[in-house]
Amino acid sequence: MIPRHRNALPQLGEKLFLTDGGLETTMIFVDEIDLPHFAAVTLMRNPEGRDRLRSYYRRYAAIAREADAGFIFESPTWRASRDWAGKLGMTPDELQSLNRKSIMLMAILREELESQHSPMVLSGCIGPRGDGYNPAALMSAAEAEDYHSEQITTFRDTEADMVTAITMNYVEEAIGVARAADAAGVPSAISFTLETDGKLPTGQTLKDAILEVDRATGAAPAYYMINCAHPTHFSGALDAGAPWVKRIRGLRANASKMSHAELDVATALDDGDPAELGDEHAEILKRLPHITVLGGCCGTDHRHVEAIAHSCASHRQHAAYAA
Numbered sequence: 001m002i003p004r005h006r007n008a009l010p011q012l013g014e015k016l017f018l019t020d021g022g023l024e025t026t027m028i029f030v031d032e033i034d035l036p037h038f039a040a041v042t043l044m045r046n047p048e049g050r051d052r053l054r055s056y057y058r059r060y061a062a063i064a065r066e067a068d069a070g071f072i073f074e075s076p077t078w079r080a081s082r083d084w085a086g087k088l089g090m091t092p093d094e095l096q097s098l099n100r101k102s103i104m105l106m107a108i109l110r111e112e113l114e115s116q117h118s119p120m121v122l123s124g125c126i127g128p129r130g131d132g133y134n135p136a137a138l139m140s141a142a143e144a145e146d147y148h149s150e151q152i153t154t155f156r157d158t159e160a161d162m163v164t165a166i167t168m169n170y171v172e173e174a175i176g177v178a179r180a181a182d183a184a185g186v187p188s189a190i191s192f193t194l195e196t197d198g199k200l201p202t203g204q205t206l207k208d209a210i211l212e213v214d215r216a217t218g219a220a221p222a223y224y225m226i227n228c229a230h231p232t233h234f235s236g237a238l239d240a241g242a243p244w245v246k247r248i249r250g251l252r253a254n255a256s257k258m259s260h261a262e263l264d265v266a267t268a269l270d271d272g273d274p275a276e277l278g279d280e281h282a283e284i285l286k287r288l289p290h291i292t293v294l295g296g297c298c299g300t301d302h303r304h305v306e307a308i309a310h311s312c313a314s315h316r317q318h319a320a321y322a323a
Contacts, residue, residue, distance in 0.1 A: 011070060011223075012222065014292070015069070015070055018063060018064040018067065018069050018072070018293075018295060019250075019293060019295030020056070021060070022255070022297050023078075024038045026056070026300075027040060027043070029268075029269035031052070036087075036088060037084060039084060040079070041077050041078075042088060043076060044105070053105065054109065060305060061118070063305055065113070069309060071113075072120070072164075073110060074166075075099075075122075075125045076125070080102070081095075081151045082151075100158055103122060103158035104159070122161050123161065123162050124155030125164055125166055126148060126152065128168060129173065133169070133261075134260075135173075138170060141179065143172075146180075149183070153184055160186070163188050163189075165188065165190050166252070167191065170204075174190045174209070177190065179216075182218075187222045188221050188222060189249075190213060191252065193226075198236060199237075206237055224249065224250075225249065227252035229253060230255075231277070231280040235283070235284055248288070249293055252297045253280075253297060254272075255296065256270035256271075256298065257272070271301070271303075271304075272304075277304050278309075278310060279311050282314070296308070
């Protein structure tokens with residue numbers, strides 16, 4: 001297990017780390033599996049589902065090993081908190097059990113796949129209490145801390161090295177997650193989702209959101225990420241010389257350039273252009289070389305992450321030669 005201190009996370013160094021792509025959209029649109037409420041944690045309920053998850057993560061870990069990159073196992077628990085469990089017909093005991101077993105599955109895979117050149121991190125994935133696209137029911141920071149502390153406390157008692165809050169769309173919830181993780185002694189990463197204008201769904205700028213969370217939590221998150229947006233939506237908002245941008249260490253972009261509103265009503269998967277997506281990430285890394293965590297979100301699969309890894313590793317290699 002990696003020491004549970006936010007500065008001890010290996011992805012905070014210079015090495016490139018990969019993570020997976022759009023787990024839920026891959027399972028639903030590519031593998032044609034029914035995931036009620038986009039809850040991949042339901043796959044943990046039976047042997048067939050667990051086998052699918054093993055195959056899924058092994059494929060991405062192999063890409064990381066091939067690229068001599070690290071890998072972050074992000075647990076399939078984005079919708080494994082109290083309110084979603086109620087919608088899924090899970091008892092509190094089953095919910096807690098599936099969260100624990102998700103980390104156990106990843107721990108076994110790490111033991112199997114980790115190498116000297118590909119260190120691997122276990123992250124407990126935290127999702128929003130409500131809709132990932134539309135922050136309709138807003139909590140206070142205190143309410144969010146209370147709500148998310150249940151899942152975070154469960155992860156604390158496993159081999160998870162950290163927690164990552166994915167698709168945060170307003171600051172109060174992000175503050176609550178960061179405070180809950182800090183209180184539990186678990187490093188956290190906060191990943192905001194952005195609209196086509198590069199702002200949060202609430203209209204707040206990414207800069208203001210990061211600064212507000214840091215002020216409210218004593219800079220508790222180990223780092224920030226951006227997910228569920230295409231690079232063309234946010235690259236222009238990232239000022240390479242701004243100190244707040246240094247707090248962003250990861251990108252999990254969508255394959256599609258469509259807005260959230262368009263994606264919400266889409267009946268077919270828009271998987272974009274993997275090669276183009278890889279090149280767009282390399283362009284961002286030219287300006288922001290401190291970004292070390294790369295993966296995908298809606299519509300992405302192993303092809304996209306492989307293209308991102310290839311383009312970004314090539315850029316890093318050329319930059320090292322030039323230096």
